[in-house]
Every structure is written in C-alpha cells, then in structure tokens.
Amino acid sequence: MVSFRDLVSGFRELRLEPERPVMVHTSLRAFGQLRGGVDTLLGALLTVFPRIMAPTHTYNSMLIPGDGPSHNGMVYGSGHSLNAMAEIYHPDMPADRLMGALPEALRKHPLAKRSKHPILSFAGIDVDDILATQTMFDPLAPIHELHEEEGYVLLLGVGHTVNTSLHFAEKIANRRTFVRWALTPEGAVECPGFPCCSLGFSEAAPYLADITRWVRIGPALVQALPLREMVDIVASLINGDPLALLCPDPACERCAAVREELDFSGD
Numbered sequence: 001m002v003s004f005r006d007l008v009s010g011f012r013e014l015r016l017e018p019e020r021p022v023m024v025h026t027s028l029r030a031f032g033q034l035r036g037g038v039d040t041l042l043g044a045l046l047t048v049f050p051r052i053m054a055p056t057h058t059y060n061s062m063l064i065p066g067d068g069p070s071h072n073g074m075v076y077g078s079g080h081s082l083n084a085m086a087e088i089y090h091p092d093m094p095a096d097r098l099m100g101a102l103p104e105a106l107r108k109h110p111l112a113k114r115s116k117h118p119i120l121s122f123a124g125i126d127v128d129d130i131l132a133t134q135t136m137f138d139p140l141a142p143i144h145e146l147h148e149e150e151g152y153v154l155l156l157g158v159g160h161t162v163n164t165s166l167h168f169a170e171k172i173a174n175r176r177t178f179v180r181w182a183l184t185p186e187g188a189v190e191c192p193g194f195p196c197c198s199l200g201f202s203e204a205a206p207y208l209a210d211i212t213r214w215v216r217i218g219p220a221l222v223q224a225l226p227l228r229e230m231v232d233i234v235a236s237l238i239n240g241d242p243l244a245l246l247c248p249d250p251a252c253e254r255c256a257a258v259r260e261e262l263d264f265s266g267d
C-alpha cells in the first residue's frame with residue numbers, strides 16, 4: 001500500500017526547484033492501494049510542490065449549434081441529446097470526471113483559486129498570477145504563463161494523451177484551433193481557441209525521453225518534464241511535420257479538420 005511518506009519521498013527524488021509552478025495530471029488508480037486516497041495525494045503534492053495547478057475543465061457545459069464556421073471539427077446539428085443534457089456553467093461546477101479525482105479535490109481546497117473559462121478552466125494553489133491570464137479568446141494563456149515561469153508538467157501514472165500543455169506547443173506551431181460553445185447564465189457563449197485532439201500525443205514520448213525525469217512510486221510511473229524544453233521540442237516536431245501527433249482515429253473530427261486544411265494549403 002502506498003503511503004503519504006512514499007509519495008513525498010518519490011516526489012522529492014524528482015529534484016524539481018520548489019519555487020517553480022507545476023501542472024499535474026493524475027490517475028489515482030495507477031497508485032494501486034493508496035492510503036487515504038486523493039486527499040493523501042494532494043497533501044503530498046503540496047508538501048513538495050507548493051505551487052500546483054490542474055485542468056478543471058467542464059465539458060458538461062458544451063453545446064453543439066445548428067450552424068457555425070466551416071472546417072470547425074464538428075458536425076453541426078448533431079447535438080440534440082448532448083444539448084439536452086448540457087448544464088449551465090457556474091464557477092462551482094465540478095471538474096469533469098474525465099480529469100480524475102485530483103483536480104476536483106484541488107479545486108475544493110480552501111486555498112485554491114479557479115480561472116473563469118466556462119469549458120477550459122484551471123484550478124490551483126499559489127498560482128493566482130497564472131490563472132488570471134486566461135481569457136475567452138486565449139484559453140491556453142495559463143500554460144503560456146506557466147511556460148514563462150519555467151514550470152513543470154507532472155504526469156502521475158498517466159501518459160501524454162492527457163498532457164494539456166502540449167496544446168500550447170501546437171499553438172506555437174500554428175496548428176489550427178476550433179470554436180466551441182458553452183451554456184452560461186448569459187446563454188450560449190462562443191469559445192474560440194479550443195485546441196485540437198490530444199489522443200495522438202503519446203507519439204511525443206520518444207522525443208521527450210531525454211528531458212523527462214521519472215520515478216516509480218508503488219506501481220505508478222511518475223514523470224516530470226520542464227515545460228519550456230517540452231514545448232520547444234514538440235513545436236519543432238509539428239513545424240517539421242504538420243501531421244505530427246494527430247490521432248489515428250478516422251472518425252476524429254478535429255484531427256480530420258487539421259488534415260483537410262493541410263491538403264488544401266498544399267495545393
């Protein structure tokens with residue numbers, strides 16, 4: 001069984017500078033039996049990394065409209081059942097279950113703040129300056145700021161398919177973004193700058209091996225990557241091959257939209 005002490009000593013082995021902010025992605029299940037569950041994990045993280053943040057995205061607020069801009073990686077008018085289940089975004093909306101248990105525990109921590117985007121919010125402790133950069137037009141601004149502050153990405157028992165910060169590398173490499181819509185108290189609100197799909201991001205791992213620090217805690221592989229180097233490597237990967245890191249699923253609408261645009265601009 002993994003204990004608080006195991007976690008703290010494992011995290012310390014990564015030797016990250018404690019003043020640097022850290023973006024965390026987690027699978028609690030990867031730790032097997034964890035004494036005290038998510039609260040133990042959050043406590044151990046805060047002991048070693050006092051400035052942490054995580055995505056607290058709220059996909060429940062999303063709507064699919066009947067019409068919209070072309071090449072937008074979605075089938076307009078296909079959202080009848082999804083739209084009927086959409087919930088009005090509010091600042092206390094729980095983080096989507098897809099994010100795992102840690103972001104929600106972090107969001108509920110008395111010292112935590114949350115950014116205000118109705119789909120792509122982040123929550124964190126002692127990262128107020130980073131969270132404050134997010135706008136409706138620049139949902140990835142907190143990752144840009146994390147990059148400026150030479151932060152780290154921490155992958156706890158998960159791979160790069162959940163590494164949100166790689167979307168910032170896509171942005172640097174001018175990969176197209178999408179418009180999405182959120183249901184808010186003011187009605188449906190347009191949310192530009194929505195990133196492409198991350199299901200192909202695992203292909204980045206071999207390129208990032210040299211800058212990845214890792215440690216095993218119980219059964220879980222814990223990886224730490226310096227954001228600045230990571231973004232440089234992945235942005236040049238996409239610059240060199242505009243199809244890099246797109247997912248192989250032929251039904252993926254966003255990856256298909258990126259491929260279509262490249263076919264078009266290549267003529």
Ligand SMILES: [Zn+2]
Nearest residue numbers: 197247252255
């Ligand atoms: Zn895809």
